[in-house]
Amino acid sequence: xxxxxxxxxxxxxxxxxxxxxxxIALGSQTLAQPVWNSSSTAIGSxxxxxxxxxxxxxxxxxSVAGIMIEKGLxxxxxxxxxxLS
Amino acid sequence: xxxxESTNVGMATYYKIVGVSEAAVxxxxxxxxxxxxxxxxRITGANTSSPINASQDSTRAVSQALTVAPSITTTVANTLVxxxxxxxxxxxxxxxxxxxxxxxxxxxxxxxxxxxxxxxSHLKDSVNRANMADxxxxxxxxxxxxxxxxxxxxxxxxxxxxTVCDTIKPILVAVGRDTTVSCIALVPGTxxxxxxxxxxxxx
Numbered sequence: 617x618x619x620x621x622x623x624x625x626x627x628x629x630x631x632x633x634x635x636x637x638x639x640i641a642l643g644s645q646t647l648a649q650p651v652w653n654s655s656s657t658a659i660g661s662x663x664x665x666x667x668x669x670x671x672x673x674x675x676x677x678x679s680v681a682g683i684m685i686e687k688g689l690x691x692x693x694x695x696x697x698x699x700l701s
Numbered sequence: 702x703x704x705x706e707s708t709n710v711g712m713a714t715y716y717k718i719v720g721v722s723e724a725a726v727x728x729x730x731x732x733x734x735x736x737x738x739x740x741x742x743r744i745t746g747a748n749t750s751s752p753i754n755a756s757q758d759s760t761r762a763v764s765q766a767l768t769v770a771p772s773i774t775t776t777v778a779n780t781l782v783x784x785x786x787x788x789x790x791x792x793x794x795x796x797x798x799x800x801x802x803x804x805x806x807x808x809x810x811x812x813x814x815x816x817x818x819x820x821x822s823h824l825k826d827s828v829n830r831a832n833m834a835d836x837x838x839x840x841x842x843x844x845x846x847x848x849x850x851x852x853x854x855x856x857x858x859x860x861x862x863x864t865v866c867d868t869i870k871p872i873l874v875a876v877g878r879d880t881t882v883s884c885i886a887l888v889p890g891t892x893x894x895x896x897x898x899x900x901x902x903x904x
Contacts, residue, residue: 637758637759637760637770637771637784637785637786638704638712638714638756638757638758638783638784638785638786639756639757639758639770639771639773639782639783639784640714640716640753640755640756640773640782640783640784640785641753641754641755641756641773641775641780641781641782642744642747642748642752642753642754642780642781642782642783643747643748643751643752643753643754643775643777643780648746649746649779649781650744650745650746650747650748650779650780650781651744651745651746651781652742652743652744652781652783653743653744653745654742654743655740655741655742655743656740656741657738657739657740657741658738658739659736659737659738659739660736660737661734661735661736661737662734663730663731663732663733663734664728664729664730664731665728665729665730665731665737665739666726666727666728666729667726667727667728667729667739667741668725668726668727669719669723669724669725669726669727669741669743670741670742670743671743672743673719673723673743674719675719675720675721675723676718676719676745676749677718677719677743677744677745678716678717678718678719678743678744678745678747678749678752679716679717679718679719679727679741679742679743679744680714680715680716680741680742680744680783681714681715681716681727681729681739681740681741681742682712682713682714682739682740682741682742682785683712683713683714683715683729683737683738683739684710684711684712684737684738684739684785685710685711685712685713685731685735685736685737686710686711686735686736686737697717697727697728697729698717698720698723698727699715699716699717699727700715700716700717
């Protein structure tokens with residue numbers, strides 16, 4: 617699945633010089649199959665980023681956050697809302 | 702997982718199993734104030750003890766109209782594959798007070814790295830005056846500045862939006878004080894009153 621929301625929050629017309637892609641395979645339990653349910657997005661240019669949890673999020677759900685930043689290398693995340701890398 | 706394309710753009714992915722009584726929002730903090738975009742996906746039915754089976758990342762530092770995602774190998778059946786991707790954008794959109802302040806095009810505002818370096822050029826400025834009736838400012842127009850990059854793989858373009866919006870009224874200078882004169886012949890003239898403006902000489 618490609619999260620096209622990221623296309624919508626960038627300006628129309630994009631230089632594709634620097635493309636980053638992550639693929640993540642999510643493991644399934646014995647009987648259940650992992651299912652994507654909903655998503656939320658946010659953009660900004662502040663040191664603190666606040667993102668509303670996806671609609672319907674409940675205890676036991678898997679939350680996967682993709683964080684795109686400009687610039688690279690020099691930037692570190694100090695707080696990740698309990699998410700692991 | 703974290704990867705960077707030099708100092709141009711970076712991307713990181715994080716995951717967690719949502720706990721009980723969590724806040725309605727997730728807060729992330731950076732060491733400085735970069736431009737950022739964050740997307741969070743909610744997945745149900747994942748293995749809560751080992752939710753991530755495999756991951757892979759890739760970067761490209763050259764212009765490509767089509768990018769092939771990296772391959773990924775899983776060790777269990779019925780996995781769900783998520784993809785996150787990002788690209789770098791044009792120079793920042795700009796708002797200026799009058800046409801004379803529109804910055805000149807600058808191909809150096811686009812940082813390019815990598816061995817297969819494309820040739821960047823300013824293709825054209827396309828002016829849109831559709832919103833000139835907007836009463837919020839005078840002389841409003843929108844310039845869509847198009848940059849183009851060409852290399853052996855093809856051509857890509859991006860658009861920088863420059864909005865011209867004059868919100869500053871002219872300023873009158875040397876307006877005389879209120880005064881009382883004894884006869885009509887002593888009424889002072891108005892020839893010394895002038896005005897200034899941030900964009901042009903007012904009439």
